[in-house]
Amino acid sequence: MTERLRGHGISCALLPGWDIRIERRAESPVPVPGSTEPMGGSTYPVLHAGTSPLPARRGDYGSGYVETMTPADVFVCLSEFDPYDGIEDMFESGMTPPLRANDFHPDAQQRVIAGMCGAQRFFATRRRAFGLYVVLGSWLQRVPLVDRANQLLSTIEIDLR
Amino acid sequence: MSVVVGVLAVVVVLLAVLVVGLLRSHAEILRALHDLGVNLEHGAPTPGATAFELRPGPAATDRSGRGVAPAGTPASERISDQGVALPEDGPLGSAHDLRGVTPAGDAAAISVRGGRGLTLLAFLTSGCASCLDFWEAFRIPGNRAIGGADANLVVLTKGPADESPGAVAELADPELVTLMTTEAFEDYSVPIAPYFVLVDSSSGGIVGEGAASSFDQLASLLAKALADGGHDPAAPRSRREVLRGLRRATADEALEAAGIGPGHPSLHEDPHSDRGSGS
Numbered sequence: 001m002t003e004r005l006r007g008h009g010i011s012c013a014l015l016p017g018w019d020i021r022i023e024r025r026a027e028s029p030v031p032v033p034g035s036t037e038p039m040g041g042s043t044y045p046v047l048h049a050g051t052s053p054l055p056a057r058r059g060d061y062g063s064g065y066v067e068t069m070t071p072a073d074v075f076v077c078l079s080e081f082d083p084y085d086g087i088e089d090m091f092e093s094g095m096t097p098p099l100r101a102n103d104f105h106p107d108a109q110q111r112v113i114a115g116m117c118g119a120q121r122f123f124a125t126r127r128r129a130f131g132l133y134v135v136l137g138s139w140l141q142r143v144p145l146v147d148r149a150n151q152l153l154s155t156i157e158i159d160l161r
Numbered sequence: 162m163s164v165v166v167g168v169l170a171v172v173v174v175l176l177a178v179l180v181v182g183l184l185r186s187h188a189e190i191l192r193a194l195h196d197l198g199v200n201l202e203h204g205a206p207t208p209g210a211t212a213f214e215l216r217p218g219p220a221a222t223d224r225s226g227r228g229v230a231p232a233g234t235p236a237s238e239r240i241s242d243q244g245v246a247l248p249e250d251g252p253l254g255s256a257h258d259l260r261g262v263t264p265a266g267d268a269a270a271i272s273v274r275g276g277r278g279l280t281l282l283a284f285l286t287s288g289c290a291s292c293l294d295f296w297e298a299f300r301i302p303g304n305r306a307i308g309g310a311d312a313n314l315v316v317l318t319k320g321p322a323d324e325s326p327g328a329v330a331e332l333a334d335p336e337l338v339t340l341m342t343t344e345a346f347e348d349y350s351v352p353i354a355p356y357f358v359l360v361d362s363s364s365g366g367i368v369g370e371g372a373a374s375s376f377d378q379l380a381s382l383l384a385k386a387l388a389d390g391g392h393d394p395a396a397p398r399s400r401r402e403v404l405r406g407l408r409r410a411t412a413d414e415a416l417e418a419a420g421i422g423p424g425h426p427s428l429h430e431d432p433h434s435d436r437g438s439g440s
Binding site: 003026054055 | 258260268269270272275276277313335338
């Protein structure tokens with residue numbers, strides 16, 4: 001049985017060759033005046049997974065890592081949003097289906113890096129809203145790389161909020 | 162007779178001068194070796210701190226007397242008289258992937274098998290005096306490339322049940338990959354911190370392990386071990402390798418100076434076409 005990594009109500013299988021973090025950034029201890037909301041807003045969990053070593057410091061959408069990716073690498077980012085965002089039309093209902101090679105495009109990267117490509121989806125499940133962002137290290141090799149991304153994505157489980 | 166006695170006296174004096182010179186030279190050599198951390202005196206304790214070494218393969222070599230515990234020694238007993246961890250004699254095993262939490266309490270999994278290059282695992286604690294030297298050293302970005310330019314460094318402490326996350330967070334630089342996992346200490350049979358394990362991620366095997374009492378000593382031992390194992394990029398290269406490297410650098414620099422980089426259209430033209438000949 002494959003071991004799993006769990007954190008903040010998200011889990012995924014520990015597949016060989018993947019570095020994975022399930023993190024939640026610290027919220028400001030200072031509240032917005034007249035509110036209980038923390039200064040700077042609430043933070044939500046994010047899962048980062050890469051097929052090469054993830055640096056300790058990364059941007060929410062993988063900056064700091066994606067620049068180091070080789071054509072053989074894959075980066076998966078699952079970011080949680082405010083649950084009320086999930087009722088918007090932008091978020092599909094239910095767990096997102098497997099990605100296809102046609103979902104990827106070089107212009108779909110947060111910051112375009114030559115030769116690479118990305119894909120983004122939004123979905124709501126288990127009363128939680130998520131954005132899925134996947135970067136492939138090679139546009140030309142996207143067919144085998146998307147299979148690798150799907151191997152990890154198929155193991156992700158979300159707990160009910 | 163007096164002439165013979167005089168000649169003998171001169172010979173004796175000359176021999177005495179020669180012996181004194183040899184003794185002095187010997188003393189200077191011993192002093193230099195001592196400065197380098199080598200003690201050749203009979204009965205001198207084996208310096209466990211110099212135990213880090215690369216082992217070439219499954220065939221174990223005899224390292225008795227070089228700071229290595231006999232095969233089969235439990236991890237808890239692999240500690241030298243100086244309180245330094247000793248690696249176990251015998252063939253090196255396979256690496257284990259890592260799972261634990263960050264000092265901030267977030268879940269993390271780090272794969273050290275099936276990747277590329279080398280990964281240096283540094284097993285530290287927040288309390289041991291010699292570990293402080295490594296925590297300090299790893300705050301400097303350049304020091305994190307101690308295993309080579311392409312090597313990854315992962316600092317490991319015991320899990321939150323055995324170690325204070327707050328103390329670790331205070332010591333660990335935010336840019337240092339730090340994982341709290343007691344499981345890793347058990348997987349790698351770490352006797353006592355500080356302890357270091359070098360993993361070849363492409364083969365998934367451990368290529369070296371041992372202890373060092375300071376960052377400078379680790380750097381020195383690791384550099385020698387990497388060079389011996391053929392992993393050091395600065396290791397002497399053959400004349401052909403040197404010439405090929407120079408040639409590649411020169412060609413790349415010339416192309417770059419001409420504004421031709423990767424993906425430039427001119428690189429994809431048919432060199433035999435007559436396009437642009439003007440005819």
